[in-house]
Amino acid sequence: MEELYRILRTGHVQTQGIVDTIADPMVVLDSSLCVQNASRSFFETFQVFRDETIGQRLTDLGNGQWNIPELQRLLGDVIPKSTAVINYEVTHDFPSIGRRTMLLTARTLFHPDGASHSLLLVFSDATDRMARDRAKDMLFGELRHRMKNLLGVVQSLARQTPIEGRTAEEYRDSLLGRLGALIDSEDLAFAEQGELGVEQLLERTFAPYASGGANTVIEPGPPVQLGPRTVMSLSLVLHELTTNAAKYGALSDPEGQVRVRWQVEDGKLHLHWAESGGPAVSAPTATGYGTQLIQSTVSYNLGGTVELDYPQGGFQAEIVVPLGTASQSE
Amino acid sequence: MNGDLPEVTRSAIVRGPGLETVMAGDALANQRILLVEDEFFLADELARSLQAAGATIVGPAASIRNALNLIATAGHLDAAVLDLNLRGETAIPVADALLERNVPFVFATGYGHGFVPVRYRHVKRCEKPMNPAKIVRALFG
Numbered sequence: 001m002e003e004l005y006r007i008l009r010t011g012h013v014q015t016q017g018i019v020d021t022i023a024d025p026m027v028v029l030d031s032s033l034c035v036q037n038a039s040r041s042f043f044e045t046f047q048v049f050r051d052e053t054i055g056q057r058l059t060d061l062g063n064g065q066w067n068i069p070e071l072q073r074l075l076g077d078v079i080p081k082s083t084a085v086i087n088y089e090v091t092h093d094f095p096s097i098g099r100r101t102m103l104l105t106a107r108t109l110f111h112p113d114g115a116s117h118s119l120l121l122v123f124s125d126a127t128d129r130m131a132r133d134r135a136k137d138m139l140f141g142e143l144r145h146r147m148k149n150l151l152g153v154v155q156s157l158a159r160q161t162p163i164e165g166r167t168a169e170e171y172r173d174s175l176l177g178r179l180g181a182l183i184d185s186e187d188l189a190f191a192e193q194g195e196l197g198v199e200q201l202l203e204r205t206f207a208p209y210a211s212g213g214a215n216t217v218i219e220p221g222p223p224v225q226l227g228p229r230t231v232m233s234l235s236l237v238l239h240e241l242t243t244n245a246a247k248y249g250a251l252s253d254p255e256g257q258v259r260v261r262w263q264v265e266d267g268k269l270h271l272h273w274a275e276s277g278g279p280a281v282s283a284p285t286a287t288g289y290g291t292q293l294i295q296s297t298v299s300y301n302l303g304g305t306v307e308l309d310y311p312q313g314g315f316q317a318e319i320v321v322p323l324g325t326a327s328q329s330e
Numbered sequence: 331m332n333g334d335l336p337e338v339t340r341s342a343i344v345r346g347p348g349l350e351t352v353m354a355g356d357a358l359a360n361q362r363i364l365l366v367e368d369e370f371f372l373a374d375e376l377a378r379s380l381q382a383a384g385a386t387i388v389g390p391a392a393s394i395r396n397a398l399n400l401i402a403t404a405g406h407l408d409a410a411v412l413d414l415n416l417r418g419e420t421a422i423p424v425a426d427a428l429l430e431r432n433v434p435f436v437f438a439t440g441y442g443h444g445f446v447p448v449r450y451r452h453v454k455r456c457e458k459p460m461n462p463a464k465i466v467r468a469l470f471g
Contacts, residue, residue: 145458149369152459156371159378229369300370300392303417 022122029119033058033075036118045125047096058121068092074104079119083108087124100127150186153232154179162289181205181239182232189228198224198262198269201231205238206258209251216251219261224269224323233301234321240290241273241317249315250278256314268304269321275314283310357466358385364410365390366397366424367438368417372459376411379462393417397424401431409469410435411460414446425450436468 016037019026025042027035034057043050048061058075059067070090079085087103094100103124110117161175184204188196199218206216226234242251242258250256256278262271275281284291291308294317298306304321363385367373373390381387388404391397394416401407401424410428414421414437428435429449437446437455446453454468 148457148459149372152375153369153371155459156375159375296370296374300373300390301368303393 024125025123027058027121029058029075029121031116031118033119035061042123045097045123046094065094065096071104074106075119079106079108089126100125101130102126150182153182157182160289160293177243178236178239181235185228185232185235188231188235196226196228196231198226198234198271201226201234201238202260205235205242209242209246215254215257217257217259219259221262222264224262224264230302230321233297237294237297237306237319240294244290245275245278245315248279249281250275253278264323267323269319269323271317271319271321273315273317273319275316278314280312281310281315282312356384358383358470361385361408361470362388362404362406363469364388364397364400364404364407364428364433364435366392366410366416366421367413368392368415376460376462376465380465383462383466394419394421394423397421398427401427401433407431407433409433411438411456411465411469412436413438413458415439422447422450425453434469436465 019028019037020040022039023041025045026039027042028037030036034055035053038050038053042048043053046065053061059072068090070092074085074088074090085104085106087105089101089103091099091101103126105122105124107120108117109120157178158175161171161178163171166174185201188200188204198221202218206218210216245251245256245258250258257276259274259276260272262269264270294308295306298304298319298321302321304319306320307318309316309318358380361384363380365373365377365380365387367376367390370392373392377387377390388407389397389400391400397412397416407428410433412421412424412428412435416424425435425437435453437450437453438458438460439455456465456468
């Protein structure tokens with residue numbers, strides 16, 4: 001008799017031990033839906049005491065916080081017709097822990113005597129996971145939109161990059177250069193917050209031409225945060241200026257120099273580009289696509305102004321962009 | 331900016347992405363279409379496609395102010411393509427001005443720019459970047 005008691009007791013302790021190791025809150029209900037037992041995580045999760053829980057009807061627990069119509073439907077209607085219910089979703093405002101989405105998994109356990117049964121009910125709190133999923137869906141949607149936009153820009157660049165009087169190779173190089181500027185701006189747009197500035201953009205633009213000499217000079221300026229859209233537009237503009245300098249301007253001569261400085265005045269970014277030491281400069285007779293691209297991008301996309309000057313000593317550009325627009329993301 | 335765009339032959343056939351962008355060169359003959367879109371490259375691309383199908387482009391306008399100004403001064407408009415989000419501002423005031431003048435329009439949408447007042451729920455939306463043939467179907471059925 002004592003031996004039997006010992007085994008039963010051990011069995012009980014073991015069962016309780018198993019119940020307590022389960023990470024998700026779990027209750028055992030009898031056939032009249034009174035709580036026979038509950039796991040430690042049940043008390044912790046729903047912030048209720050053991051004493052006020054055991055022996056109570058589930059719907060009466062904790063000032064009726066479990067008095068959920070969906071749950072009653074599950075217990076009264078769904079469960080009797082099936083031996084198991086898996087991940088039944090219930091969203092409810094709990095008084096102590098707020099609005100949560102719970103996935104309920106239930107199973108009926110028939111006792112050996114066949115006359116009665118218990119119900120195992122496991123609650124899995126899916127609130128955080130679902131919030132993460134939603135955030136991921138949003139990010140995915142944004143990225144998809146961004147990618148489509150970017151391809152729209154690529155499409156336009158491919159169509160507008162001139163073909164007249166050029167070889168296929170020249171066209172390809174010219175287009176690839178512009179795509180490179182787009183790729184750089186994408187890299188920068190995904191860089192850590194605080195690294196998305198004018199200086200980083202200039203450094204990237206000049207990287208292919210920085211041959212160790214002083215042919216490109218970035219004068220130190222105030223930190224300016226740029227939104228992803230502004231980065232894209234400015235990156236394209238700086239690319240045009242740089243390739244132009246490499247083809248016809250100061251960067252086509254080992255002695256030439258491009259000097260860039262910027263400041264912020266009245267909420268506007270002033271970027272000054274000055275070339276010197278290159279071949280003698282004369283104003284172009286016709287407006288090429290590169291110049292159009294610079295002007296349209298600055299005025300149309302950034303709501304700014306651009307002035308291009310062609311003094312004999314070296315080409316100069318002054319770009320003014322309102323930062324209200326400039327720092328704003330898409 | 332309209333003046334910057336080169337003349338496009340009217341008989342040109344526009345081949346953009348996908349099969350549905352093939353339009354006859356005169357599909358939009360004599361149609362004056364207002365474009366409101368704040369990304370230059372997308373506006374430019376769409377303008378050229380619609381011009382190639384015979385349309386006259388009014389704009390494009392990159393801001394609400396410019397769009398309202400064009401609606402007030404540019405004369406008759408047959409249709410409009412309206413970006414819902416212009417530099418962070420909602421383009422609904424532009425939609426109101428178009429509605430007042432009975433100008434049919436479609437919304438061009440990006441992700442997360444979904445909020446539209448009830449009175450504009452029926453307006454068709456085209457996801458950006460826009461497929462010119464889809465826009466034409468949405469506008470002129």
